[in-house]
Amino acid sequence: MLTTQWLYALSGCLLLALGLRSALLHPALLQRILAINVMGSGVFMLLIAIAYRGPGMPPDPIPHALVLTGIVVAVSATALALALARRLTREQPHD
Amino acid sequence: MNATMLLIFDALLLASIIGLAWAALASADARRSVILFIAFGLLLAVAWGRLLAPDVALAEAAIGAGLTGALLLAALQWQPRKTADTTNSEQPTHTLLETGFRWLVTLLCAALAGMLAWSLTQIDAGTAKDALANAVAANIDASGVSNPVTAVLLNFRAYDTLLELAVLLTAVLGIFALGPAQAGYRIAGPVFSSLTRWLTPLLILTAGYLLWVGAHAPGGAFQAGATLAAAGVVLRLAGRDQIGLPRGNALRIALGAGVGMFLLVGLALFALGRPFLGYPPAWAGALILLIETAAMLAIAATLVSAFIGGQPTEEKTRC
Amino acid sequence: MTDALIALVALPLTAALLALLLPRIATALVIFSGLAITASAIALLYGVNTAGALHYELGGWTAGLGIALRADGLSAILLLMIALVMFAASVYASAYFGKASERAQFWPLWLLLWTALNALLLSGDLFNLYVTLELLGLSAVALAALSGKHAAVQAALRYLLVGLLGSMLFLVGVALLYAGYATLDLATLTQVVKPGPIAWSALTLMTFGLLLKTALFPLHFWLPPAHGSAPAPVSAVLSALVVKAAFYLVLRLWLDVFADIVTPTAANLLGVLGAGAVLWGSWQALRAERLKLLAAYSTVAQLGYLFLFFPLLLALPPGPARDVATGGLVMLALTHGFAKAGLFLAIGIVQQRSGHDNIQELGGMVQRLPLTTFAIALAGVALIGLPPSGTFLGKWQLISAAIATGQWLWVAVTAIGSLLAAAYIFRILGHAFGNQPYPHQAVAVAREEWPALLLTLTATLVLGLAGAHVWTLLENGS
Numbered sequence: 038m039l040t041t042q043w044l045y046a047l048s049g050c051l052l053l054a055l056g057l058r059s060a061l062l063h064p065a066l067l068q069r070i071l072a073i074n075v076m077g078s079g080v081f082m083l084l085i086a087i088a089y090r091g092p093g094m095p096p097d098p099i100p101h102a103l104v105l106t107g108i109v110v111a112v113s114a115t116a117l118a119l120a121l122a123r124r125l126t127r128e129q130p131h132d
Numbered sequence: 133m134n135a136t137m138l139l140i141f142d143a144l145l146l147a148s149i150i151g152l153a154w155a156a157l158a159s160a161d162a163r164r165s166v167i168l169f170i171a172f173g174l175l176l177a178v179a180w181g182r183l184l185a186p187d188v189a190l191a192e193a194a195i196g197a198g199l200t201g202a203l204l205l206a207a208l209q210w211q212p213r214k215t216a217d218t219t220n221s222e223q224p225t226h227t228l229l230e231t232g233f234r235w236l237v238t239l240l241c242a243a244l245a246g247m248l249a250w251s252l253t254q255i256d257a258g259t260a261k262d263a264l265a266n267a268v269a270a271n272i273d274a275s276g277v278s279n280p281v282t283a284v285l286l287n288f289r290a291y292d293t294l295l296e297l298a299v300l301l302t303a304v305l306g307i308f309a310l311g312p313a314q315a316g317y318r319i320a321g322p323v324f325s326s327l328t329r330w331l332t333p334l335l336i337l338t339a340g341y342l343l344w345v346g347a348h349a350p351g352g353a354f355q356a357g358a359t360l361a362a363a364g365v366v367l368r369l370a371g372r373d374q375i376g377l378p379r380g381n382a383l384r385i386a387l388g389a390g391v392g393m394f395l396l397v398g399l400a401l402f403a404l405g406r407p408f409l410g411y412p413p414a415w416a417g418a419l420i421l422l423i424e425t426a427a428m429l430a431i432a433a434t435l436v437s438a439f440i441g442g443q444p445t446e447e448k449t450r451c
Numbered sequence: 452m453t454d455a456l457i458a459l460v461a462l463p464l465t466a467a468l469l470a471l472l473l474p475r476i477a478t479a480l481v482i483f484s485g486l487a488i489t490a491s492a493i494a495l496l497y498g499v500n501t502a503g504a505l506h507y508e509l510g511g512w513t514a515g516l517g518i519a520l521r522a523d524g525l526s527a528i529l530l531l532m533i534a535l536v537m538f539a540a541s542v543y544a545s546a547y548f549g550k551a552s553e554r555a556q557f558w559p560l561w562l563l564l565w566t567a568l569n570a571l572l573l574s575g576d577l578f579n580l581y582v583t584l585e586l587l588g589l590s591a592v593a594l595a596a597l598s599g600k601h602a603a604v605q606a607a608l609r610y611l612l613v614g615l616l617g618s619m620l621f622l623v624g625v626a627l628l629y630a631g632y633a634t635l636d637l638a639t640l641t642q643v644v645k646p647g648p649i650a651w652s653a654l655t656l657m658t659f660g661l662l663l664k665t666a667l668f669p670l671h672f673w674l675p676p677a678h679g680s681a682p683a684p685v686s687a688v689l690s691a692l693v694v695k696a697a698f699y700l701v702l703r704l705w706l707d708v709f710a711d712i713v714t715p716t717a718a719n720l721l722g723v724l725g726a727g728a729v730l731w732g733s734w735q736a737l738r739a740e741r742l743k744l745l746a747a748y749s750t751v752a753q754l755g756y757l758f759l760f761f762p763l764l765l766a767l768p769p770g771p772a773r774d775v776a777t778g779g780l781v782m783l784a785l786t787h788g789f790a791k792a793g794l795f796l797a798i799g800i801v802q803q804r805s806g807h808d809n810i811q812e813l814g815g816m817v818q819r820l821p822l823t824t825f826a827i828a829l830a831g832v833a834l835i836g837l838p839p840s841g842t843f844l845g846k847w848q849l850i851s852a853a854i855a856t857g858q859w860l861w862v863a864v865t866a867i868g869s870l871l872a873a874a875y876i877f878r879i880l881g882h883a884f885g886n887q888p889y890p891h892q893a894v895a896v897a898r899e900e901w902p903a904l905l906l907t908l909t910a911t912l913v914l915g916l917a918g919a920h921v922w923t924l925l926e927n928g929s
Binding site: 057087 | 582585619629635
């Protein structure tokens with residue numbers, strides 16, 4: 038793998054670990070949802086790094102398509118999670 | 133740009149990205165976390181552009197940072213601002229057992245990253261990494277489009293896209309089942325109002341352009357749909373009643389249009405003896421554009437409905 | 452015959468759209484498409500039985516560039532189970548949801564869930580599996596939260612977050628495999644994957660993600676609240692089918708794709724976790740105060756039995772002995788699917804009549820709801836593992852294989868688990884068959900009772916008596 042690929046792939050792994058840690062440990066729901074999104078971004082970075090072939094060379098389009106699909110799936114899941122959370126707060130008024 | 137400068141750029145970019153992610157997740161203040169997360173998303177889009185993934189960069193900016201950001205900002209209205217157990221200090225106090233558990237989880241996550249990194253070093257350099265990329269390049273002329281990502285999404289792996297549109301539909305139906313839409317916003321002041329008068333047609337035009345150009349340049353249904361949704365979001369934020377979202381049965385048709393068009397084309401081809409979603413090369417370009425148009429409408433309707441938080445109501449409540 | 456592969460995905464998805472657009476005829480649509488899907492599943496089973504494993508390349512592109520659908524004996528049998536259980540639960544749901552507005556929200560999501568289940572079982576592509584897992588997860592969550600009550604929404608939110616975590620880990624595995632082998636096609640991967648860090652890491656990540664989704668002890672914490680608060684037909688399908696889909700993927704990965712990579716140690720780990728599930732789940736079921744919680748914990752326990760098979764299957768050499776044991780595993784999975792679905796549907800009837808499902812207050816239920824009580828009793832027989840239920844055949848295979856490979860621990864676990872199951876089932880039946888007057892009005896609705904009864908009858912009688920066919924089908928279909 039190229040140096041650039043390594044750099045981004047490792048950063049992707051780091052984002053994944055960061056996201057996972059917060060998803061498990063953060064007390065607030067919103068940040069846990071953000072954490073899962075960060076995890077997703079980490080995996081996407083890993084995929085796009087794998088697809089990169091170097092400056093001026095056409096990259097592998099399949100991981101790009103996978104990441105695009107993943108982004109849409111992630112926003113769907115986030116939207117549903119936020120709607121569920123909003124429904125919960127409607128039951129209990131908060132200050 | 134020579135290699136060293138690129139390397140420095142990459143290092144700075146990645147440091148910023150990771151730093152923003154860390155700051156967003158470490159914060160106990162929801163508003164700060166969301167804003168940092170949106171910035172994180174925008175820098176990710178820059179990274180995707182850097183890695184020669186312009187389609188993904190557009191999608192990340194429009195959907196990942198833009199619409200997700202809008203959803204999160206709207207969610208802040210009913211979220212508690214700070215975590216319940218922080219009083220004066222930034223860090224909540226933990227018992228010894230809790231601290232031990234937190235360290236254990238941190239260690240395990242670090243181990244996960246390490247295991248992944250190590251596995252990547254062990255990739256066998258001999259296996260043909262470009263097998264699928266070459267297959268795409270070999271078949272792209274028969275796919276009806278010249279943008280390889282669009283070819284993969286709408287032709288070679290169209291079934292994935294069909295199911296992904298079903299995922300979008302499922303999410304919005306789930307949101308609808310949870311209750312009516314959130315209250316609208318109050319009518320915007322003169323500055324924002326005049327901005328929306330310029331912005332909305334521009335967004336709609338850009339969406340149409342992205343849809344059309346996606347066949348031979350970065351773009352496509354998802355980016356177009358998100359841009360169109362942005363127009364709806366802007367109108368909503370400006371306090372308008374009419375945000376372009378259809379009502380009642382027309383809304384349901386719009387939401388199901390993506391999946392519906394895919395099934396229509398796929399089953400029609402199947403009935404005509406071709407494989408399911410196997411476009412004849414002469415018609416492929418036109419069929420892909422047809423499906424993408426329907427998908428764009430569906431994506432836009434879905435994302436706007438998700439933003440307003442439920443099925444559009446007739447009341448004109450303001451907040 | 453390959454048409455059935457397309458039909459199984461296209462039918463429920465089309466029906467979902469039509470149900471969304473035409474809510475007034477939605478119920479009829481569901482019943483009609485349910486019959487069509489069941490017919491397709493039977494056609495697929497017949498096709499697999501005669502021609503062996505089937506595959507279909509979508510779009511006409513070779514698998515690798517495009518996505519392939521695949522079906523063999525295992526997936527065909529499970530698809531038929533899914534079709535029958537979903538159809539029965541659909542009939543039940545048409546009566547369970549009294550208001551038209553409830554049904555209008557329910558049917559599209561229900562059909563999308565069915566699409567996800569079928570698409571998952573037929574998928575032959577790694578990334579496509581991820582997308583189907585997400586579709587399955589989101590539709591299941593949306594259905595679980597449908598009642599809108601606080602407990603249900605909270606449980607659904609937790610289910611969603613756990614599910615997303617699982618899918619994300621699965622996706623990391625997929626990315627790793629693509630990095631290592633440049634393919635997403637399962638059949639191609641099976642041939643090129645070699646033992647090494649990539650394969651181990653990918654398998655570990657994907658398995659962990661799937662174990663979260665299949666609620667294997669100790670990752671089961673999300674299941675009892677989610678299954679316990681969902682509407683009855685949803686609970687039935689969540690316990691019987693949705694968790695099974697994730698289990699099916701673990702099975703497929705461990706026995707098929709990564710067959711050369713898995714080690715006996717890893718399989719033993721799964722077995723130990725399965726044992727924990729059996730014991731802990733059965734114990735919690737015994738202590739449960741509510742019928743639905745009891746059934747949910749029972750699911751945790753029964754899934755544990757399925758994982759007990761892993762160390763046994765790996766200890767047996769590939770060949771007739773392993774195939775017989777695999778058949779036992781499938782038999783257990785099938786029987787649990789039918790029995791648990793029937794149980795949840797019957798509990799739903801009880802809950803609707805009396806407004807609650809507390810076990811202590813079931814007294815005399817048999818007088819007013821005889822068919823429902825009988826269905827619960829039959830489900831109980833199938834869950835304990837008494838003959839002639841399919842569970843008996845499955846557990847028999849489990850114990851035989853354990854004795855043959857000298858792994859006596861699993862025999863002990865199975866015995867204790869079955870005793871605990873007997874205890875909690877008889878606890879319910881003791882109350883239900885009591886002499887106290889049943890305090891609630893109980894007018895039975897045929898559309899609700901008969902699906903529950905038929906499902907449990909299948910589990911207890913049909914599967915047990917026709918069990919030999921399962922083994923034949925598995926063999927012919929490979």
